[in-house]
Amino acid sequence: MNAQPTEGIRKASPPAQRGKLHVQASGVTKSFGNHQVLTGVDFTVASGEVSCIVGPSGSGKSTFLRCLNALETYDDGTLLVEGRHVGYEFREGRYYEWNTKQFAAFRSRIGMVFQRFNLFGHFSAEENVACALMEVRGFPKAKARARALEELGRVGLAEHSHKRPHQLSGGQQQRVAIARALAMDPEIMLFDEPTSALDPELVDEVLEAMKALARAGMTMVVVTHEMGFAREVADTVHFFDEGAIVESGPPAEVLANPRKDRTRAFLAKVL
Amino acid sequence: MSPAPRRNHRPTQLSGPDGTTVPVVALKHRERWILGALALAVFLWLAFTMATNPNIRWGKVAEYLFFPKIIDGIWITLMISVLATVLGLVLGVVLAVMKLSANPVLNWLSTLYIWFFRGTPVLVQLIFWYNLAFLFPTLVIKIPFTNVGYLWNTNDVMTGFTAALLGLGLNLAAYFAETVRAGIQAVDTGQTEAAYALGMTPGKRMRKIVLPQALRIIIPPTGNEFISMLKTTSLVYVVAGNDLMTNASQIYKQNNLIMELLIVASLWYMVMTAIATFFQSKLEARYGADAVRLVRKPGVLLKTVSAAKSATPRAADDVAAAGKDLS
Ligand SMILES: Nc1ncnc2c1ncn2[C@@H]1O[C@H](COP(=O)(O)OP(=O)(O)O)[C@@H](O)[C@H]1O
Numbered sequence: 001m002n003a004q005p006t007e008g009i010r011k012a013s014p015p016a017q018r019g020k021l022h023v024q025a026s027g028v029t030k031s032f033g034n035h036q037v038l039t040g041v042d043f044t045v046a047s048g049e050v051s052c053i054v055g056p057s058g059s060g061k062s063t064f065l066r067c068l069n070a071l072e073t074y075d076d077g078t079l080l081v082e083g084r085h086v087g088y089e090f091r092e093g094r095y096y097e098w099n100t101k102q103f104a105a106f107r108s109r110i111g112m113v114f115q116r117f118n119l120f121g122h123f124s125a126e127e128n129v130a131c132a133l134m135e136v137r138g139f140p141k142a143k144a145r146a147r148a149l150e151e152l153g154r155v156g157l158a159e160h161s162h163k164r165p166h167q168l169s170g171g172q173q174q175r176v177a178i179a180r181a182l183a184m185d186p187e188i189m190l191f192d193e194p195t196s197a198l199d200p201e202l203v204d205e206v207l208e209a210m211k212a213l214a215r216a217g218m219t220m221v222v223v224t225h226e227m228g229f230a231r232e233v234a235d236t237v238h239f240f241d242e243g244a245i246v247e248s249g250p251p252a253e254v255l256a257n258p259r260k261d262r263t264r265a266f267l268a269k270v271l
Numbered sequence: 272m273s274p275a276p277r278r279n280h281r282p283t284q285l286s287g288p289d290g291t292t293v294p295v296v297a298l299k300h301r302e303r304w305i306l307g308a309l310a311l312a313v314f315l316w317l318a319f320t321m322a323t324n325p326n327i328r329w330g331k332v333a334e335y336l337f338f339p340k341i342i343d344g345i346w347i348t349l350m351i352s353v354l355a356t357v358l359g360l361v362l363g364v365v366l367a368v369m370k371l372s373a374n375p376v377l378n379w380l381s382t383l384y385i386w387f388f389r390g391t392p393v394l395v396q397l398i399f400w401y402n403l404a405f406l407f408p409t410l411v412i413k414i415p416f417t418n419v420g421y422l423w424n425t426n427d428v429m430t431g432f433t434a435a436l437l438g439l440g441l442n443l444a445a446y447f448a449e450t451v452r453a454g455i456q457a458v459d460t461g462q463t464e465a466a467y468a469l470g471m472t473p474g475k476r477m478r479k480i481v482l483p484q485a486l487r488i489i490i491p492p493t494g495n496e497f498i499s500m501l502k503t504t505s506l507v508y509v510v511a512g513n514d515l516m517t518n519a520s521q522i523y524k525q526n527n528l529i530m531e532l533l534i535v536a537s538l539w540y541m542v543m544t545a546i547a548t549f550f551q552s553k554l555e556a557r558y559g560a561d562a563v564r565l566v567r568k569p570g571v572l573l574k575t576v577s578a579a580k581s582a583t584p585r586a587a588d589d590v591a592a593a594g595k596d597l598s
């Protein structure tokens with residue numbers, strides 16, 4: 001993650017050779033009451049791959065992303081992350097539901113960046129990053145602080161480390177949020193429309209931080225409306241509609257020559 | 272922060288229709304003067320009848336104002352107020368967390384507690400605790416199935432002071448639990464999501480992330496609770512708690528200077544509430560603005576606040592974010 005090759009965004013090797021399957025979802029469903037939000041999601045991400053999920057509002061993209069790091073439970077289907085069933089442990093011929101500690105341990109290895117940043121309002125930027133290092137990883141204060149400053153420096157915010165979230169611009173807050181997630185050494189990073197709440201002129205600074213991360217080989221799942229970012233960075237683009245992925249492929253195919261009418265209609269609106 | 276608008280700026284001259292400067296005649300608020308004068312007259316009349324009432328011996332008021340027994344009572348009143356408020360706050364937080372917990376038993380018990388202590392008069396509760404010895408002549412704390420432990424005579428433990436602490440503290444907890452619950456619920460759910468996403472357990476999330484932020488919403492009302500507690504302690508006189516009111520009443524029962532000692536007690540209560548109100552306003556000034564910012568619901572309130580201080584980047588972001596938060 002430290003190395004930042006200068007040549008282009010595209011990685012040298014195709015995704016399939018880069019690693020084992022990191023996320024494997026098949027037939028994942030989820031209902032809120034009578035409303036079936038996920039109707040059967042099939043989805044895979046290989047290690048080091050960048051997957052972009054695009055699709056209309058309310059189609060269930062956020063819900064699916066929240067299922068991936070167990071912030072939300074799913075009703076049916078198989079959801080494997082790092083080969084483990086999310087939410088269940090297999091032991092002696094049975095699945096046992098995770099307890100709170102197992103959920104927490106699982107989530108601590110998955111980075112999540114939210115649309116509304118969700119920085120802790122009572123902490124400075126540095127404390128935001130250091131907090132989980134101390135509380136979850138058990139770092140002593142000095143070590144957590146050093147790590148926090150290092151991560152903030154990586155997103156270009158070293159000199160803002162003492163500021164509270166409300167003293168930072170939206171773009172800076174989102175970069176702190178990215179630093180906070182990265183400090184936990186995640187195996188995979190999930191982004192839920194990370195630039196949708198930003199003023200247009202602040203979008204690029206966040207996208208740049210994400211591109212740097214992609215270049216460094218991080219496995220990423222990005223829900224976004226930024227088609228330029230998807231085209232440039234994604235290995236695979238998934239089109240999400242009415243609770244399922246209806247079309248997947250390299251960005252050049254899905255974004256330039258969509259096969260499905262629904263994809264075409266959506267892209268006509270956002271491009 | 273931008274300076275407050277100057278409301279008292281009134282031009283004495285303005286440039287007129289033909290370009291020359293003409294004087295401005297200020298509006299005379301006649302009805303304000305008349306109403307003010309009437310109200311002042313009523314007040315002065317009331318104050319005069321009190322001050323000149325031959326049945327109030329003001330000399331005695333002055334004599335008893337710093338009487339040792341009165342001063343002792345003030346200390347006890349302060350002590351009961353502080354300790355009962357602390358007990359109420361701590362227990363109130365526990366009750367609120369119980370009420371919000373996923374455990375139905377804790378949930379139900381918290382509801383029952385709140386219903387019971389809000390449903391019965393605090394005076395009844397005070398007398399109940401004071402007379403606990405009728406139910407339990409001795410109080411025992413011991414390790415179950417052994418004889419290792421402590422035993423007290425209930426009447427030795429349940430003095431007027433402890434009965435007052437329990438009665439007032441347990442009662443305040445029931446009311447305060449609702450304030451804490453509102454404070455916890457006012458913290459944006461995104462804070463909880465972020466805490467969980469980083470791998471915190473529900474307990475850590477509550478202690479490190481949610482409660483500290485809820486405190487900023489909870490703290491301002493605690494000042495009010497304390498001020499009201501200062502005066503509620505006067506009820507303690509039914510259980511002879513040696514507080515200000517108890518001591519004042521013991522004095523007037525001997526010398527029959529009822530009005531004079533009530534005035535003495537009232538003056539002291541007013542001094543105490545005035546001091547507490549001063550600190551309360553500081554508390555609100557310190558936490559009030561933060562509280563508004565932390566309740567990140569892009570509603571009417573936030574928009575108003577943002578408009579008022581659109582100079583800060585944070586406020587501008589919120590409006591932008593609120594507008595785009597539709598997906
Ligand atoms: N906790 C919830 N309870 C009930 N309905 C929900 C909940 N979360 C999301 N939904 C519903 O699920 C649908 C999909 O939401 P979401 O996953 O946020 O879509 P997207 O991120 O694609 O815009 C929406 O109709 C939304 O109202």
Ligand SMILES: [Mg+2]
Nearest residue numbers: 061062193598
């Ligand atoms: Mg969404």
